[in-house]
Amino acid sequence: MPIYLFWGDDDFAMQQAVAELRDRTLDAAWSSFNYDKIPPEQADGVIQALNQAMTPPFGMGQRLVWLVETTICQRCSEELFAELERSLPVIPTETVLLLTSTNKPDGRIKSTKLLQKHAEIREFASIPPWKTELLEQRVKQTAQQIGLKLSPKAIELLAEAVGNDTRLLHTELEKLKIFAGEGKHAIAEDTVTALVTATTQNSLQLATAIRQGETGRAIALVTDLFNRNEPALRIVATLVGQFRMWLWVKLMVESGERDDRKIAEAAEIANPKRIYFLQQDVKSISLAALRQSLPVLLELEMGLKQGADERIWMQSKVIELCHLFQAISPAPVRTGRR
Template structure:
C-alpha cells in the first residue's frame, strides 16, 4: 500500500527519508500539480488530505499528499477515523499518502492500528541517547559508508564524540571530510578529523566524568563550553542522568556479587559487554551511596529547568553540589 508513516525527534534523518520518497514518486515537471502538503493548523487537514490522495495525478509521475505534524495517531476524531477506514484500502497505486509527527503513535488507537495495517512503511526516526557511545560509533560508521567516506576506527570514535546524536552535523562533517579526501581511497585518520571537524573537545559525557571525579573547576569550564556551543540544557541533563544511572546500576550489580560481564551488561542496559570492565574502573572511586545520592540532584535539576529556572545558575549550582558529593571519600 502507498502509505508511509514517519515519526520521531531526528528531524534531519526524517527530512532525508521524505526527500527520497518525494524524488522517487514525483515527476519534477508535474510536482507543482501532484505534491500537496497540509499542516495541522489548516481546517480539516486530515479529511482534505484523504480526499486529495484519491485524486488521480496529472501528467507523469505519481501524486504525493503529506500530512505534516498530524495528530491522527495521538487523537483521531470519529469523522476522521471513518474517512480513514473508507479511504486507506482503496488508495490508488499511483498516489502516496505520507503522515509525519514528532510524537510516537498511540498503539491503542484504532487510527494507529488502521495505518499499521495498510502502511508500506511505519518508521521511527529516534535520536540515539548521547550516553550510548557504542550506538553513536556504529551510527557514524554506517553513515560514513553510506556517504562514501573511509575513516580509521579511531577517527570514527573521535567523530562520534564530536557530533553526538546530531545527524545533521554528522552529515555536514562527513561531507567536509569527503571534500578534503577527494579521490583518495586511503582511510582518513584522527589528524584529519580533528583538523576539519567542528569540536569544542567538550561534551556532556566529559562533564559527567569531571563531576564524578569531583573536579569542580573542570566541570564548570566544560559546562560553559557546552552552553557557548548552544548545547540544549535539557539534553545535557538527560546525558548526565543516563550516565550516572548506568554507573549506579553497574556499581549496584557488582556489589551484589555478580561478576559475569554479560549479566551486568544486560541488567545495566549496556549493549556492549566489553564496556563493563571500563565502567567498573570508572566507578571504583565512588561508593554506592554517593551514586545513589547523585541521581535525586540530577532529577531535581531537570525539574527546575522544565519549570523555567535560570538555566546557567541552576546548572552551576547542581554541578557544584554533585562535585562536592563526589569529593567525599
C-alpha cells in the same frame, strides 16, 4: 505501499527521508501539480489530505500528499477514524500519502492500529547520547554511504564529538570527505581531532568531569554547551542516563556479580565488552555518591521544567554534583589475613 508514517525527533534524518521519497515519487516537470504539503495548523488537514490522495495525478509521475506533524496517532475522533477506515484501504497506487509526526504513535488507539495495517512505519528517533555503540555504528554506516573510510578510533572520536546530532554528523563527514579527496586510506584519529569542531564539548564529557569532581572543567563544559545552544533538558537527559548506567554497574559489581553479560543486561548496555571500561570508570568512586547523584539530577530537571534560569540553575547543580564526588570517597577494600 503508497502510505508512509514517519515519526521521531531526529528532524534532519526525517527530512532526508522525505526528500528521498519526494524525488522518487514526483516527476520534476509535474511536481507543482502533484505535490500537496498540508500544515498542522489546518483544521481539516486530515480530510483534505485524504481527498487529495484520491485525486489522480496530472501528467507524468505520481501524486505525493504530505500531512505534516499530524496528531492522529495520539488522538482521533470517531468521525475522523471512520474516514480513515474508509479511505486508507482504497488509496490508489498512483498516490503516495505521507504522514509525519515528532511524537511516538500510541499503539493503544484505533487509528494507530489501522495505520499499522496499511502503512509503512519508519522511526527517526534520536539515539540516546549515552548509547555510544549505536552512535558509533551510525557514524560507520553514514560514512560508508558517502564512500568515506574511517579508522576505528576516528569513528569513536567522531561519535563523541557529534553525539546524536545527525545534521552535524553529515556536515563533519562531508568536511572530512573533501579533505580526503581521492585518497583511499582511512581517515585517522588525528585528522578528526584537527578538523572536527568541539570534540570535547558534549554532555558525556560533562558527566565524566562531574564524576571526577573537576568543578572548573565541568562549569567550562556547561558554558560551552549553552554557547552551542544545546537544550538544557537534553543535557540533563544525557547525565541521568550516564549516571544511572554507572550506578547499575557499581551496584552489580559490589553485589559480587562477575558475569559481564548479566551486568550489561541490568545496565541496558548492548555490548558487554564495554563493561570492563565502565568498571574502570566507577572503580574509584563510591556507591553512595552515585546513589546521591540521581536525586540531585532530578532536582535539576524539575527546576528547569518549572522555569528556573537555565544557565544559573545548571551551574549550581553541577557544582553540587562535583562537590558530592569530591566529598564521598569509596570505602577501603578489606583484605583477608594471609
